[in-house]
Amino acid sequence: xxxxxxxxxxxxxxxxxxxxxxxxxxxxxxxxxxxxxxxxxxxxxxxxxxxxxxxxxxxxxxxxxxxxxxxxxxxxxxxxxxxxxxxxxxxxxxxxxxxxxxxxxxxxxxxxxxxxxxxxxxxxxxxxxxxxxxxxxxxxxxxxxxxxxxxxxxxxxxxxxxxxxxxxxxxxxxxxxxxxxxxxxxxxxxxxxxxxxxxxxxxxxxxxxxxxxxxxxxxxxxxxxxxxxxxxxxxxxxxxxxxxxxxxxxxxxxxxxxxxxxxxxxxxxxxxxxxxxxxxxxxxxxxxxxxxxxxxxxxxxxxxxxxxxxxxxxxxxxxxxxxxxxxxxxxxxxxxxxxxxxxxxxxxxxxxxxxxxxxxxxxxxxxxxxxxxxxxxxxxxxxxxxxxxxxxxxxxxxxx
Numbered sequence: 001x002x003x004x005x006x007x008x009x010x011x012x013x014x015x016x017x018x019x020x021x022x023x024x025x026x027x028x029x030x031x032x033x034x035x036x037x038x039x040x041x042x043x044x045x046x047x048x049x050x051x052x053x054x055x056x057x058x059x060x061x062x063x064x065x066x067x068x069x070x071x072x073x074x075x076x077x078x079x080x081x082x083x084x085x086x087x088x089x090x091x092x093x094x095x096x097x098x099x100x101x102x103x104x105x106x107x108x109x110x111x112x113x114x115x116x117x118x119x120x121x122x123x124x125x126x127x128x129x130x131x132x133x134x135x136x137x138x139x140x141x142x143x144x145x146x147x148x149x150x151x152x153x154x155x156x157x158x159x160x161x162x163x164x165x166x167x168x169x170x171x172x173x174x175x176x177x178x179x180x181x182x183x184x185x186x187x188x189x190x191x192x193x194x195x196x197x198x199x200x201x202x203x204x205x206x207x208x209x210x211x212x213x214x215x216x217x218x219x220x221x222x223x224x225x226x227x228x229x230x231x232x233x234x235x236x237x238x239x240x241x242x243x244x245x246x247x248x249x250x251x252x253x254x255x256x257x258x259x260x261x262x263x264x265x266x267x268x269x270x271x272x273x274x275x276x277x278x279x280x281x282x283x284x285x286x287x288x289x290x291x292x293x294x295x296x297x298x299x300x301x302x303x304x305x306x307x308x309x310x311x312x313x314x315x316x317x318x319x320x321x322x323x324x325x326x327x328x329x330x331x332x333x334x335x336x337x338x339x340x341x342x343x344x345x346x347x348x349x350x351x352x353x354x355x356x357x358x359x360x361x362x363x364x365x366x367x368x369x370x371x372x373x374x375x376x377x378x379x380x381x382x383x384x385x386x387x388x389x390x391x392x393x394x395x396x397x398x399x400x
Contacts, residue, residue, distance in 0.1 A: 041085035042327050045105035047098050047125065048115035048139060050090035056267060057312050058117045061139050062088065064316025065114070067303035068348075071296060071317070072324035079327040093117065095124040106132045111334055112326065114156070114319045117312075119143035126153040130400050135326060135337050137319050140312045144195075148359035148396030152334070154341055155362050156319035157312070158286050160191070161393035164199040164235075166284035166366040167262045169386060171233045175204030180231040182222065184214040184238060192237035200233075219246050223253035236263040247277040256280040265369050267311045271378040278371040278378060285367040287314045287350060288380040292365070297349045314349040318362075321346055322355075354388055359396040363388030 046065065049058035069077065069084060077084055087105060091098035098121040102113050106128070113129060114137040116122035122141035129136035130150040138146045138155045142163070146155050171177055181196050183189030193209050201207040210225045226234060234255065238246055250256055256277055265271075265283040274281065285291065289309045300317055301307050322341060329340030342357035354363040368384040 039081045039083075041083045042079055042112070042323075043085050043087065043105075043108075043110040044112045044114065044323055045087050045089065045102070045110040046115045047089045047091050047101045047105070047113060047121075049093045049117040050088070052091075052093035054093050054117045054140075056269065057140050058115075060267070060310050060312040061115070061117060061316040061319075063304050064300065064309075064313035064318075064349075065320045066316075067300045067313070068296075068317030068320030069324070070303055071299045072321045079324055082327070084323070084327075089115075091115075091118075091121055093121065095120045099124050099128055102128050103132075106134055111135060111332060112137070112323055112337075114323065115139050116141045116146075119145075122146050122155075123149070126150060129153055133334055135334050137322050139315045139319060144393065144396075147361045147393065148398050150400035151338055151360075151398060154322065154355065154360045156322060157315035157362070158364060158366065159361070159393060160195050161199060162364070162366055162391045163264060163284055163286070164195045165391045165393075166368065166386060167196075167233070167235055168200045168203065169368060169384070169390075170260050170262050170282050170284075171205075173204075174200050177205040177232040178230065179205045179207045179233045179235060180226055180229050181207065181209040181235045181237065182226060183209065183211060183236070184216075184240075185211050186214055188239060189237060192235070196235050200235075205233075214240065214242075217242060217245060219249035220253060223249055223255050226250075226255050227253065227258060231259050234259050234261045236261060238263070243273045244275055247274050247281075251275075251277040251280065265311075265371070265380060268308070268378075271371060271373070271380070272376050274371060274378075276374070278373070281371065282383075283369040283371060283380070285369040285380070285382075287311055287367070288369060290380070291367050291369070291382050291385075292350055294347060294349060294351055296347060300349050309349060318348045318353060321348060351385075352388065356392075356395070359398055361393055361396070363392050366391045 049055050089101040102125050112135045116138040117140050119141040122138040123145050126149040129152040136153045140157045142160045144159050144161050179200050181193045183192050197207045212222050262282045265285040326337035330336030341355050345354045351365045366386045367382050369380045372379050
C-alpha cells in the first residue's frame with residue numbers, strides 16, 4: 001500500500017495565513033512531529049482508492065475533502081487549537097488492503113477513519129470501526145449496506161436507493177407501469193435489477209429485465225427485446241468499454257425514441273461515451289458541476305483544481321465537514337462524536353444535508369439531468385432537484 005502523510009502548519013493569527021503541505025512515502029502518523037503548540041493534533045485516516053479501477057473517483061474524493069476541510073475550518077486547518085493531521089492510504093479498491101490500513105491507523109491512535117471509494121471496501125471497514133470503537137465515515141461507496149451497519153459508521157455520499165428513487169421520479173406514480181432493466185450479466189447487473197424491483201416494483205410497477213453478457217458487442221437482439229416489451233421506463237445499468245456501441249445501437253433501433261430511458265450520470269470524463277444518444281437519455285444524478293449554487297459549492301470551486309466540481313467532490317467535502325463537527329463537539333470521545341453527528345443538519349455543496357439518527361442515512365438532494373453537446377464537449381443541466389425527504393430510503397434497523 002502507499003501512504004501519504006499530510007501535515008499542515010499554520011502561522012499565528014497575527015500574521016497572514018500560509019499553508020505548507022509535506023508529503024512522505026511509506027510513513028506513519030508519527031513520522032512528522034506535531035510542531036509548535038501544546039495541543040495534540042486531530043489524527044484522521046483517509047483510506048481510499050489512489051490507484052486501481054476507482055482511482056478517478058478517489059482523486060475527486062480527496063480533492064473535495066481538502067476543500068471541505070478548508071471551508072469547515074475557515075482556512076485554518078484547525079479544530080479549536082488542534083491541527084487536523086491527515087494520513088492518506090491507498091487501498092487500490094482492495095478490501096483486504098483497506099482493512100489492514102484501517103487496523104494500522106487505529107493501532108497508531110487514529111480515532112477517525114474516512115474514505116471508502118469502493119462498496120466492497122466500505123462493508124469490510126465498517127465492522128472494524130465497530131470492533132475498535134472508532135468513527136468511520138464512508139465516502140463514494142454507494143451500497144445500501146453501509147446505512148445502519150453499526151453506530152460507529154456514517155456515510156458522506158449517496159446510496160443506491162437514492163439513485164433508484166430518482167430514476168422512479170421520471171415516471172411519477174409507478175402503479176401499473178411497466179419497467180425493464182437492461183443490464184449486464186453478473187453481480188453488477190444483479191444488484192441493479194434487485195434495486196429496481198425493490199424500489200420501483202415495490203411502488204406498484206411490473207419489473208422485468210433484459211440481460212446481456214458483459215462481453216457482448218452486438219446489441220441489436222437486445223434492443224429488439226426491449227422494444228417488444230413496450231416499457232414505460234427503461235433503466236439501463238451498463239459499465240465498460242462497450243458502452244458507446246450499446247448506446248448507439250439503442251438509438252439506431254429506436255429504443256430511445258420509444259420510451260423514457262434512464263441511467264446514472266457518471267463522472268464528466270465519461271460523458272462523451274453517450275455520443276449522439278446523450279441528448280435522448282434522462283439521467284439520474286448524484287451531482288454535476290452547476291447542479292447547485294450554494295455557498296459551499298462556490299467555496300469548493302475556488303479550491304478544487306480546475307475549478308470544476310465533479311461527481312464525487314461533494315462526498316469528500318461533506319466528509320470533512322462531518323469530521324470537523326465530530327471533533328468540535330466530541331473532542332477525542334467517539335461516543336460524543338456519534339451523538340454530535342446523529343440528527344445533524346448542515347449545508348454542503350449539494351444544499352441541505354441531514355444525518356438520520358436512527359440509521360445514519362445521509363438525506364440529500366438528488367437531480368434529474370439532461371446532457372447536451374457533441375464530440376468531447378458536453379454540458380449537463382438540472383431538470384429537477386429532488387429534496388432529501390423525497391429521496392429518503394426506508395429506515396434500516398441499526399445492526400450494531
